Amino acid sequence: MTLTVNIRKHLEHFDLQTSFTCPAGKLTAIIGPSGAGKTTLIRIIAGLETLDNGTITLNDTVWNDTQQDHFIPTCKRKIGLVFQEYTLFPHMTVRQNIAFGAPDSTKVDTLMNLFGIGHLSRHKPCTISGGERQRAAFCQALAREPELLLLDEPFSALDVKTRTFLCGLLSEYKSELDIPILHVTHDIKEADQLGDTVIAVENGRITPNWLSRQHNIPNILQTACPPTYS
């Protein structure tokens, strides 16, 4: 299963124009400064925003094709999406939140235990910590049994302990999930640690030399198995 993106959208200050593929079982990290168009890219892939031109396909399934006027609505794309801020439904319990989009509710408890929140199933989101909420958000996204996992800076508001735990889980299970994972971040270290491929985006375009302009790039290149940079 491979995600293929070739899109163009006019934004207020620049055109978001990008083309890349994201293979199954691999995590593609998208990094870049704030306002580079990373979140817009994720939202377009999720179908939450329209694009001016281009195509988005997941294997043989065309989600967007502006030439054919073809658009698959968000609810029909099997996506798992985790945002930076906690987005659990406040009127539901943690378990109800996770089971909300799950085609098979028997997997909900397994996921909750895996993420260490099995004991919180009857709690409302407002009664648990931020880290626990983000773990629940991951469970919610994975319980959907997605064909594509989109992560929009999911670790940036977390404490070090929760961030390490979730990064570890993601590293461990990304190949087991066997779906394309697109991870937006502005943390180069995080992109390096998790990404099999790293794409740098600046002003809406893939900018390979953006990485080399960052002062901490030498540290990244010291990793034992560096990802592919583009």
Add this chain to the structure above:
Amino acid sequence: MDFLQILTQSQTTAPLWLTLKVLAVSGTLHLVSGILLSYYLTSKKSTMRSVVDFLVTMPLIFPPIATGFILLMLLGRAGLIGQALPVDIVFSFPGVVIASFVAGLPLMVKPVEAALRGDVQRLAEISQVLGKNNWQTFWLVLLPNVRRNVASGWFLALGRSLGEVGITLMLGGNIIGKTNTLSLEIYNAVFSGEFERALVLSAIIGVFSLIIFIALKRLSAV
């Protein structure tokens, strides 16, 4: 003044029962149509949506007596809509209900519309990502999260309906024993010099208003 004696007089009880019946019907209409209209007004911009928005908002900014006159022209026996209807709307119970409904509708719709346009939009996106269509998202996610706004809008609409005079006067006709609501009966009592009865009627409305105020306070809407 014998408060209890005035309270039990048919001149007092009849308008009271009429008002309660009107509030029951228009309150139900407010709840159902108010929620659906609020949701519709958050849809994509269109000419139809602008027209509906204008019609819903109009009673807030247009004088009630003039609104009532326009409705009288439309719903009267010779009116554009009235002549096509099988029953008489004006100077009858349905006329009073319509007056009450029209007056309270914007106070129900506008707060709910504003709430639906707010932070809950992010929850709606999550719901769609999790595979729910627009209607499922509305019933399962949006409505439960704006329920306090729905409740406070509903109480505001009830309060406005309770005090409605201008439109009711035009559409209902203030016919004694038939379309004279509590608010109109206060006017009638003052007009005929029965100040004590006007005071008792005002006290009844005051109790209703206090209940609505307490409800709104609990919902943190005022």
